[in-house]
Amino acid sequence: MSGPGNDKTKRLSEADRLAWLRLIRSENIGPVTFAELLSHCGTAQKALERLPDLSRRGxxxxxxxxxxxxxxxxxxAHQRIGARxxxxxxxxxxxxLRHIDGPPPLLSVLGGDVIARDRMLGIVGARNASLSGRKLAGRFAKELGAEGFAIASGLARGIDAAAHEAAVPTGTVAVFAGGIDILYPPEHDRLLGALLQAGGAAISEMPFGWKPRGRDFPRRNRLISGLSLGVVVIEAAKASGSLHTARYALEQNREIFAVPGSPLDPRSEGANGLIRQGATLVTSAADILEGLSGPLEPRLSFTETHRQPPSPTGPIEPPEPDDKLRTRVLNALGPTPVDLDELIRFADGDARSVHILLLELELAGRLERHRGNKISALM
Structure with a gap:
């Protein structure tokens, strides 16, 4: 297949889109499980038919x-508000975004096609940002926009809002932690309206009407970094959501840029810490552009087969693992996360059968997936 941004594929039929939506909205199914099911069953419709039996076996x-x-x-509901x-x-x-580990199979999108741009950068930072931090975020967004970059952020108060505001004329993407119809914070309705009217977009992987919980914001942050070639961190406290975004950027092989701040300001503790750990120190948009010099695409770590579910010509019946393999896998799992590849080697069985067995356990609510290709048993 061709490189990022050049993959041309046919659109899903409406029947397939409905089946994909039913599958991702079914019990205990996340993006990784979705891809596994399509890999083993061939189509979303066939996976839907097999779900009850797979769960029973688990x-x-x-x-x-x-x-x-x-x-x-x-x-x-999407159509009623003009979303897709x-x-x-x-x-x-x-x-x-298609190159991250476990990309969302479906995205709710409100607004223009700015989401399909090759050039995008994330700008994140403190909600209680200082005036100078907000001004810097706005300056970065404006100058990067003039260079053809769209800006991705979380539409939060502070740095996010300043970056979105400055990027309205050149293109910006707001990533929601809740459903595409749930604006948070609600006072940013005018900002959202302005960016949409100018051709920007809002996206979410959550169900329509979903009210965001605390655990949903890190999940949103992985999308901000996943959309982007790199992430700029401005004024981030030691245990902030912005650092979650930076960690996801590291896992996704994105560039991490951090603006240094006063060691006396707790809002700069996280950004300063990133610089000590190897993030690129930046004080201007020119520094960011220099850090992105070379091929303008992330150094991707996942193979094409991980990025997009395969499309075999016909459905495949998932095999039922034998009792000996099932016992070995169940005995190996516990509450402490273990590496999936290590588990497969330990189980000493067919890798596809191990994956099926893990699917069964996950659908039955007995398995949890973690970052870094790790899994654990839910006791």
Whole structure:
């Protein structure tokens, strides 16, 4: 396949889009599980048919499948507010986001096609930002926009809002932690309206109507870094969400830029710490552009097969692992996360059968996936 931003694929049929939506909205299914199911079952529709049996084999009881009616209502709700669902592999899916570990199979999108730009940078930082921090975020966003970069951020108060405001004329993407219809914070309705009117966009991987919880913001942060070639951190406290974004950027092989601050200001403790750990120190947009010199695409660490679910010509019946392999895997799992590849080697069985067994356990609510390709048992 060609490089990022150049992959041209056909759009999903409406029947396939509905099946994809039902699958990702079904019980215990996240992006990684979704991709595994498509890999083993061939199509979303076939995976839907197999879900109850796979869950039963993993020790589950009644499995809650997203109904056709619920999925159709979510699609209709998107249409009512002018939003759409973009699928992984479609031409207007964000080009760099498809390369992260566990990309969202479907994105809710409100607004223009700025999400499909090759050149995008994330700008994040403190909600209680100083005046100078806000001015710097705005200056960076404006100058980077003049160089053809769209700006991605989380529409939060402080640094995020300043970056979005300055990038309205040149293109900006607001990433939601809740559903595409749930604006947070609500006082940013005018800012959202301005960026959408100018051709910007808002995106979310969460269900329509989903009210964001604390745990949803780190998940959103992985999208901000995943959209981008690099992330700029301005005024981040020691245990802030901005540092979560930087950690995701590191895992995704994105560039990390940090603006130094006074050691007396707790809002700069996190950014200063990033610089000590090897992030690029920047004080101007020119520094950022210099740090991005060379090929303008991230150094991708995942193979093409991980980025996009395969499309075999027909559905495949997932095999049922034998009892000996099932026992070895169950005995190896515990509450402490273990590396998936290490588990497969320990199980000493067919890798595909191990993956099926783990799918069964996850669908039954007995397995948890962690960052870094690790898994653990839910006791």
């Amino acid at each position: 020790g589950g009881k009644t499995y809650r499948l997203c109904s056709r009616e619920a999925a159709e209502e979510e699609l209709a 669902l973009v699928a992984l592999g479609e031409e207007d899916f964000p080009p760099h």
